[in-house]
Amino acid sequence: MTTRPCFTKAPTDGVTIHCIVVEPAKSAPTVTDWWSAVPTVFVSILALWAVHVLTRSREREKLVYELHGKIEQLLGEATDAAVDGWTEPDAAKRAAAIAKAKWSIQKLANMCLRMKLVTDRRVFRPSWGRSFLLPTKIDMDQQIVMLRKTLTSDPFEDPSRLPALEMRLECELVRGQFLTDFDSKLRNWMSPSRAS
């Protein structure tokens, strides 16, 4: 506690009046002074974090569905172009279809790479003998390699070969397998608890 003179007045009758203001002692705010605000701040930060996580998760799922549609479309384009490349009797049209097939597969692979990066996350999965935070992503690398090998393997680019009509079925089969694997991986990613 500190005191300081407020004013001093000297009346004419010779009586002196001293006025003293008593001020409480000033001290730096301590942790306990802020204690009551801590729960509010904590709940606010938690709420902001939850909103951020949910928004990011929703945006990511939206992007995954968009990529899913694009990948399906590119897969169709690549397979159709490859079927044309295998079955087209006209040399010029066949060359164009072969070039389009290779280009489409490359675009498809790039889109699958984006999908892999976007879906890369860790999920909580309690299970005996396993890590609780397991990495999960939609990785289609092996399926892309298989697709490219089936669609563009020998003698796809040999100009001297005859149209290979039987390759239509091969192309459709590999496309079907790609889609089956892709949908399965997408389902597992959306519901990791059901993943095998």
Place this chain on the structure above:
Amino acid sequence: MTDVTYSIAEKFNRHPGPRFSNQGPNSGELLRKRLLKLLEETDGTITVDLDGTSGFGSSFLDEAFGGLIRVDGVPVEVVRTRFRFRSTIDPTYVTEIQESIDKACGH
């Protein structure tokens, strides 16, 4: 030792072709011969950049890289230590090249 980077799009062609030279231009066979020459001229690591092209066929990749072992008789250790492969657009090309190299050396 000099390390070099060989960009297929810039130093070979943006439109890779078929497996053999008699099937069309910019073949895997032609690239294999260029890589073999580069392998003899340099003594460091050769980084093959696969980006910037209009796409590779499986047969092209197999001939250009697996063919180094299968046709030209380059030891697989040399191919594995001297060559690096890079593709940011489609990393599955690198996977396929590694598979071709494994297949060529009988693994």
